[in-house]
Amino acid sequence: MPATSDRFLVVLDADSTLIRNEVIELIADEAGRGAEVTAATEAAMRGEVDFATSLRSRVEALKGVPVSAFGHVLSRIEPTPGVRELTSAVHERGGRVAVVSGGFHEILDTIAPELGADIWRANRLAVVDGVLSGHVEGRIVDAEGKAEALSEWAQEIGVPLSRTIAIGDGANDLRMMAVAGLGIAFNAKPAVRERADLVVGTVDLREVIPLLP
Template sequence: MPDARFLVVFDADSTLIRNEVIELIADEAGRGAEVAAATEAAMRGEVDFAESLRSRVAELAGVPLTAFERVLARIEPTPGGRELIDAIHARGGIAAVVSGGFHEILDTVAPSLGVDVWRANRLAHADGALTGVVNGPIVDAAGKAAALREWAEQHGVPMSQTFAIGDGANDLVMMDAAALGIAFNAKPAVRAQADLVVGPVDLAEVIPLLP
């Protein structure tokens, strides 16, 4: 792919999609409420993200891989997301997603929305079911910022032409690394530290900010 004019990196859960995927998977195990509460605490920044993710994924042990079809059917793209990604491409930009969620879902959702490149966590499985463990290094706040820098370098985009859009505390390092950090559908701590806050839950609101 030739060099791009600019790079926009999205968080996935509650940003590019309306859902928190780990909660949908937890519903399949009958543990949705407990995992939802833990996710909320992590997004507010009250607990360490990686530690919280490991404990929440442990609750998913035993969920059959066939459940992913039901989870995918429940995914709701955020209004305006496809329009924003189309506008990014029309202006010569790259649309990327880095998520504390999971490749098992993002590998279907991201290309369906026109995303160019994405990175997320992977869930370990055996005998057709989840084992309750994350495979490999966890994509945490530092990992999100590292992905943004790596993609900018790969695509010849100066850091001055990078955008990061997120909602949770684990997006703040990435948002700080980008030239413009945009809080979208965000928790109070994230709105307070962002360069810009988008109020309506409509990603098309970001289009006028594109170069």
């Protein structure tokens, strides 16, 4: 194992970063409300509306979707090109890979380990009698929650914030990108590109490998 001083942490957003999809939109498709939720998601990612308020509203549109539909949602997930190569490169260099998402554990618990993540955090959808109730359980993982997760994981692993990298695409990723030693805008909205330390425009996570410590 590398010395603690040589370790580092890479934290990725999930939707449109770790994967190509926005999971809430895929679930909304199961309720026939995909277009409505897509428009609301895009507004939230541009930073035009409060993320937590927007998420609660969008999750209400999922009410009645059976938990059994998650299998179909998972079958539609598209990993971002280069994601496995990036996570392998991080591990080869002695780093850890984390994912923090405004999306949902119900999906991330399957895809995060498959794509090489060591730790992850997301929201949980409330379920009643096998169907979604239209509510989120507990505290919502928003911009501040993402920043807190990065800081907590760095402390647990024994990594200074200067040796952390945050990668995201939406306005709710800006706080964790500001906290990290290096904030990378990946396939990002204009407001995020403007405030990031670096911008990766190509939708291929292998572009990040040369930036690793």
